[in-house]
Amino acid sequence: MCSKASLVQATRARKAVRLLAVVAAGASLAACAQSSVVSQKSELRASRVASLDNDRTASPAIKRRVAAVRKHVRLASRKDTGDAKTASHGVASFYTEGTKTASGEKFNTMEMTAAHPTLPFGTKLRVTDVASGKSVTVRVNDRGPFVQGRVVDVSYSAANALGMVGKGVTNVKLDVVQ
16 A cells, blocks of 8 residues: 555656656757757858859859848939939849749749839849940849849849859849830
């Protein structure tokens, strides 16, 4: 027969074992959550380094879009003379991910399209690589880029025509054509 004291001790022991099991499970979940946050931050850091390094080839990490606040350069006024109005100068990047654009149409990497933060959808832009002089005309159908310091994201085919696929980013001049 068990005494009342031994039953109380057994009950306390079971409660202690349960408490330890719950604490161990919680610590395990916290470690899993922490490791995914750390790996995401590592991927983000690697993406930023890769996109700034002009000698590296394009990697999947470059194609990830990152949200950031950016100060917009205003367009030239409509009273200016001449057909083309300079929209801005800055860094261009390209992207290949996404299924739907902000304008609602299906994203196609083989079309000459671009993402711009403020220009109306359908605006035609001449994107000129400042270093090489190569230029392409793209149609704005998406919003972006969401990386500070960038003025436009172009589709893969436009980036290929500009010769920036291997570099990932390039300095460009934007002119509103239509």
